[in-house]
Amino acid sequence: EAQVTQNPRYLITVTGKKLTVTxxxxxxxxxxxxxxxxxxxxxRQIYYSxxxxxxxxxxxxxxxxVSRKEKRNFPLILESPSxxxxxxxxxxxxxxxxYNEQFFGPGTRLTVL
Amino acid sequence: xxxxxxxxxxxxxEGQEVNITCSHNNIATNDYITWYQQFPSQGPRFIIQGYKxxxxxxxxxxxxxxxxxxxxxSLPRVSLSDTAVYYCLVGAYTGRRALTFGSxxxxxxxx
Numbered sequence: 001e002a003q004v005t006q007n008p009r010y011l012i013t014v015t016g017k018k019l020t021v022t023x024x025x026x027x028x029x030x031x032x033x034x035x036x037x038x039x040x041x042x043x044r045q046i047y048y049s050x051x052x053x054x055x056x057x058x059x060x061x062x063x064x065x066v067s068r069k070e071k072r073n074f075p076l077i078l079e080s081p082s083x084x085x086x087x088x089x090x091x092x093x094x095x096x097x098x099y100n101e102q103f104f105g106p107g108t109r110l111t112v113l
Numbered sequence: 114x115x116x117x118x119x120x121x122x123x124x125x126x127e128g129q130e131v132n133i134t135c136s137h138n139n140i141a142t143n144d145y146i147t148w149y150q151q152f153p154s155q156g157p158r159f160i161i162q163g164y165k166x167x168x169x170x171x172x173x174x175x176x177x178x179x180x181x182x183x184x185x186x187s188l189p190r191v192s193l194s195d196t197a198v199y200y201c202l203v204g205a206y207t208g209r210r211a212l213t214f215g216s217x218x219x220x221x222x223x224x
Contacts, residue, residue: 004156035214043157043200043214059213090156101147104156 002027004105006091012111013081021076021108023091029103031094032074033058034066036087037107043090049074081112117201122219131188133218135201138182146177146184147202151217157200161186188220196222 004025013019025032033048035058045058049068063085065077074093078085091105118136125131137146145164149157161168163175163184174187188195198217 040216042216045213088154092156101159101162102149102157104158107154107156109154 002103004091004093004103006089006105006108008108009106010109012113014113015082016080019078019081019110021078021089021091021110023074023076023105024072025074025091025093025103026072027093027095027103028071029093029095030071031102032068033092033102034064034074034076035090035092036060036085037090038087046076046089081110083112086110086112117203117215119199119201119215119218121216122221124221124223125191126223127192128190131191131195131220131222133186133188133199133201133220134183135186135203136183137201137203140181140203141205143205144181144203145205146175146181147204148173148175148186149200149202149214151198151200157214160199191220191222193222193224196220 007022030051034046035043036046037043044060046060046064047055047058047066049055052068052071055066055068068074089108089110092102094102145162147162148160150160151157161170161173161175163177165177168175176185198219200214200217
C-alpha cells in the first residue's frame with residue numbers, strides 16, 4: 001500500500017531533550033516536507049526537500065533540522081525542544097515537484113513540557 | 114507568493130451542493146490552484162487541482178474564471194462525512210518555493 005509513515009505518533013518529552021521524528025514513504029517520491037499545525041494558524045511548512053541531499057527552509061524552520069540521506073526517509077530533528085514546539089506535525093511527499101499532489105502522513109502529536 | 118483568502122466557515126445540509134470560493138488576486142502566470150481536505154487529527158488529502166476553466170473528478174469540481182483571480186470548489190450533494198476543513202493553495206508547478214496553506218474553510222454539514 002502506498003503510504004507515508006511517521007513515528008512516533010505521540011510523544012511527550014521535556015525541554016532540551018533531543019528527539020527525532022521519522023518519516024518514510026514507499027512511493028519513490030522525490031519531494032518531501034514537514035509541516036506543523038497549531039490551532040488558529042493552519043499548516044505551516046518547516047522544511048522541504050526536492051531530492052536526496054537537497055533541503056530548504058519553509059516558513060518556520062527555527063529550532064528544527066532535517067536530513068535527506070535516502071530518498072524514502074526525511075527525519076525531523078529537534079536538537080533542543082522547547083514548549084513552543086508543542087504541536088501536531090505532518091510529513092508529506094509528492095512526485096517530483098512541489099505543487100504536485102502531496103500525500104500526508106498520519107501526524108505526530110508532540111508535547112514538550 | 115500568491116496570498117489566498119477563503120471564508121472561515123460554512124454550514125450546509127446533507128444533499129446540498131456546497132461552493133467554497135477562494136480569492137487569489139496576485140496569482141502568477143505559472144501558478145496552479147490546488148484544494149485539500151482535512152479531517153480532525155488527520156493529514157490533509159488532495160482533492161483537485163486546476164489551471165484554468167473547469168476541472169472535474171469523482172469527488173469535486175473546480176471552477177476557475179478567465180482572469181484566474183478566484184476559484185470555486187464545488188462539492189455536489191454533501192454528506193455528514195464531508196464535514197472537514199478545506200484549503201485552497203496557489204503556487205507554481207515547478208520551483209523550490211515552500212508550499213503555504215492558509216487558514217482554510219471549516220465546512221459543517223448538518224443532517
